[in-house]
Amino acid sequence: MKQTPPPDQTTHPTLDQVVSCLSGYDPDALPVAQAQQIIRSFVLPLHAVEKVAIRSALDRVLAADIVSPINVPAHDNSAMDGFAFASAELAGDAPLSLRVVGTSYAGRAYDGPVGPGECVRIMTGAVMPEGCDTVVPQEFTSQSDTASVMLPPNVVRPGDNRRLAGEDLAAGQPALARGKILRPADLGLLASLGVAEVPVQRRLRVAFFSTGDELRSIGEPLDEGCVYDSNRYTLYGMLRRLGCDIIDMGVVADDPAALEAAFRSACENADAIITSGGVSVGAADYTKQMMAQLGDVTFWKIGMRPGRPMAFGKIHSAGHSAYLFGLPGNPVAVMVTFYFFAREALLHMMGAQVPPLPLFAVRSQGAIRKKPGRTEYQRGILSVAADGSREVRITGAQGSGILRSMSEANCMVVLGHEQGNVQAGDMVEVLPFEGLL
Template identity: 40%
Template sequence: MSTLEPVEAALAALLEDVGPLDGEPLATERADGRVLAEDVMARLNVPPFDNSAMDGYALHHADAGRWLPVSQRIAAGAPAAPLAPGSCARIFTGGELPAGADCVAMQERVEVDGERVRTPPDLPAGDNRRRRGRDVAAGQRLLAAGTRLDAAALGHLAGQGITRVTVRRRPRVALLSTGDEIVEPGQPLGPGQIYNSNRPMLRSLLNRFGAEVVLVEAVPDEAEATRRLLREAAAAADVVITTGGVSVGEEDHVRHAVEALGRLDLWRLAIRPGKPLALGRLPRAEGEARFIGLPGNPVSGFVGAWLFLRPLMGALLGCPALASLPRLRARADFATTTGPRRHYMRVSLDIGADGIVARAFADQNSGVLSSCVGADALADIPPSSRVAPGDAVDCLWLRGD
């Protein structure tokens, strides 16, 4: 493929025929960050009964403004007897509203004289009353399939007494680093060698995207070893990711190994950073494993992970929230000019009363990983564009997961 291709075309090819993985049961207390495989229906009304939103006095609104005897005291969790006509009940926040009462006067607005009280005459019906089922009605859909379970969703499940849910199996990923020049941190560096920054970076992002990294390997610059490790990776994982090794150099064996074992499509993308991308499939006992060859340059790998790995994991998890990054409109505090490639600039965002300002990292070179450290977003600058300070730019938000 000689011409430069848009991101959208490569992404469509990557996601072709990708469907959600199977579901598996899991204890709710262990389901943080997991994706629901099926709808969860509400078993209970929340709240289960009309209750008080305030500490105060429960009464019938027609009796407001009169002196009323206090006929009972209702604490949260205690049973409530029907309200005697012409009386009120001392009630506390969360206490069950007694039959015959339709409002609660907050205690700060009530006059107290021994065992009787007078409430404001303008008290409306329903004041400070939380109705049964106001939050959730029994039988309604509580959470939809594809929901990624966060703190609020887990609280929602707990409020129904639900202790087990069916979630998508996490995509299993093999992460292979290529090149004899790549050394793991903690090992001594030899001449011409560099430390492997891709592995911990991509592993962190993959965990964030909902995947499970089941295999990490260093791939030597040797053809047979490359084929063997790719076979092992495909047997263990749903997705095989390599960094580097898919160009046309004599020591780039990954490309030939993937072509020999399965299928490979090479893409020259109209983006900066990250022009080269390899997509393919590797055979395994059950179907095929997806193959993605990211550039070895760590900034290109970082951008490629957000653009391609995140939506792939979203498709495997059946999670629409991972399908695309949220877009924000911001004012640029920088100037730039793009050529034929779309530029993904690493920017921090300042959010203030006057809107959002995108501040670009000074050095946008694809070899400068420090440009990714404080990045809140990727400013998406179209090809053949000129941006001046103050111009509006689209930014892909990276902080939402």
Template identity: 40%
Template sequence: MNAAGLMPVDQALDYLLSNVSLVDQTEDVDLNSALGRVLAEPVVSVVNVPPYDNSAVDGYVIGNDSVDSKDALELSVSQRIPAGIVPSRLKAGSAARIFTGAEIPEGGLAVVMQEDCEIADHQVVVPAGISAGQNVRKCGQDIRSGEVVLNVGHLLQAQDVGLLASIGVAKVRCFRRLKVAVISTGDELIEPGEAPAPGKIYNSNRYTLVSLLQRLGCEIIDLGIVPDQLDATLDALSSASREADLILSSGGVSVGEEDHVKVAVQQLGALDLWRLAIKPGKPLAYGNVSGTPFLGLPGNPSAVFVTFAIIARPYIEKAQGRRSRESARMKVPVGFSVKKAGIRQEYLRVRLIEKEGQLILDKFPNQSSGVLSSASWADGFAVIPAGKTLEEGDLAEYLSFAGLGI
């Protein structure tokens, strides 16, 4: 704890990640539905890719008697080899017309690009100095049979799905999706599409969290808005604990008289962590409801975005069985100053821009925890450690949203 009784971010993360309950159920997933899923077992190729030596270009394939010649050679064209056709052995002293991706015939050692050849009737003139292996893609140069292509915990991206298709895989064994119950609290909240009313605000947190969870590949149990009443909060949390692997709430974990989530969690389970040295987002809570893990995020929209990205996201990724990863971190000069050292580690919403030929971080002018437009404008966070000040041009750690997967 720091001097203000707040747990530092790194300490809180270490604690949370050491207490993650991993999803252990698995299921077979069709390749067309595999994007964003996490592998539960390694994928081993049973084929070579490519399965045979093939041509990298349209041209003419030549053999041992024609490569490394010091002079241009005039050769007869003995066969035509389009892709998908099994060729005959290359006749000695001849060349074969070949197309990109087509199999190199037995006896073929190199392919000459058609642009480098002269063609007349059934003869082709190939230039001197063609070396063995030129423009030939060797069997297994991409993947070897028996090779582990992707390992346990790998998050499947579009290129991975294509890679799996290239080795003939139609289904993959993946971890079951994490079921996350989302609860929004606050009598002041109304849903988009409803008419504005005095004292009411639109519920942005619900849509931010659902979208972030969708991005992480979770199965979402949306419990909507819960009134600021203890009984209603107890009912919602109890219901969520029976259905979900993780309960994620926004609001209600501060110390106000209408903040009932913290009290309800303590009645139904336990609160193990509360109040972090993070800005925005100090009133963040972690515990369990009848044994189901619970993460209570603050109510302010920017605080929800920051605490999800920094705290909830790595917890959820690990719970889904995803292999741990290092987020892309870089030091970048700031185009602003931080004059007052804070007692909490701050995550400023910033944008990477070019100024006078140098990349710098530009800060959104209003960093209030209630200003969600700062997160929409930005493309990352500038991390300002507790007790740190900055002058313009100083280096700060930059975490891009893309690198965080949000």
């Protein structure tokens, strides 16, 4: 019996409604771009906000715009160690001699008058004295004593080396936009504004488990025909990189009762569920049956390699609901489908700004076989050639069970749906792993 969505979910569009807007939709031959479009249209962001100290805000998603409460800098100040004076003194091409009447330090400004023919020795960051608008760097000057300084002609122009109040940020100007994932520079910016706490999105809760009687957890004896479960560890790492709160539910046996209990528990305790295995057509794969029974789930054969079978949708249990991503069981396929389908959706649920993945065109070192009509993701090693240009070579055999190739690779070579064979020297698109994996 199909699970009925809870009352607060009835306004959420069904997958049938989403795909009805697409032309030529075929779940048994779905292009990558169309699958991504469906997920993008179906997934909604969560709206749960908490306030945290800026020391706890790293990698969190900002839940509201931050508007600068002050000018940064608060006053006109010097960008150099040197001498501050009025630019009106610069008339003519002769050397300029100025009398030094005081010193302005960062945090301790000079507050006396500065008259014609006078200047103030000034340190970097110090407030500009009243009447002064130009700073000559110390190294451009000469001094016969501490009471005067000589400037050669044409070493500065009016206004040089002065930072204006509000030049970095003016009071009332947006400083950080809602949806930004806060990085170290953002924490420094917040501190410069005197902001001690910021509103952030609640961390996304993601439950994940592997399915299959052949899987063993680390530490268990490895019986004949069995393998250690690697997928939970790669999923753990990828979800941690996204800043999710994670619920590792281990390995779930190919048993309808066990699967139903796992899905219900995951649904009632998490915002999203990720499974690996059980979405193909194997005789013991009860996962598809249970997914369909508990919610609005569709099953796809995507035109891609690796990672053809995938399930996506939303399931419900005891008044709760959670988005579901049923990934293939092969180790490399799990990582590929996570990064090209689940990652963007999870970031969208977090309320984060989601820029496109950074693809770069580089030269292929060798030939790559490729059939048109599917998108291929091949593991590659990106390097710098002798002429300084970037080039890429694939890691070798590209079977979806060869997890070692993902460890050796530093990028993914992305070969588009319509693309055919690649010749040595052709340009291909790559997705660097640095900062992603």
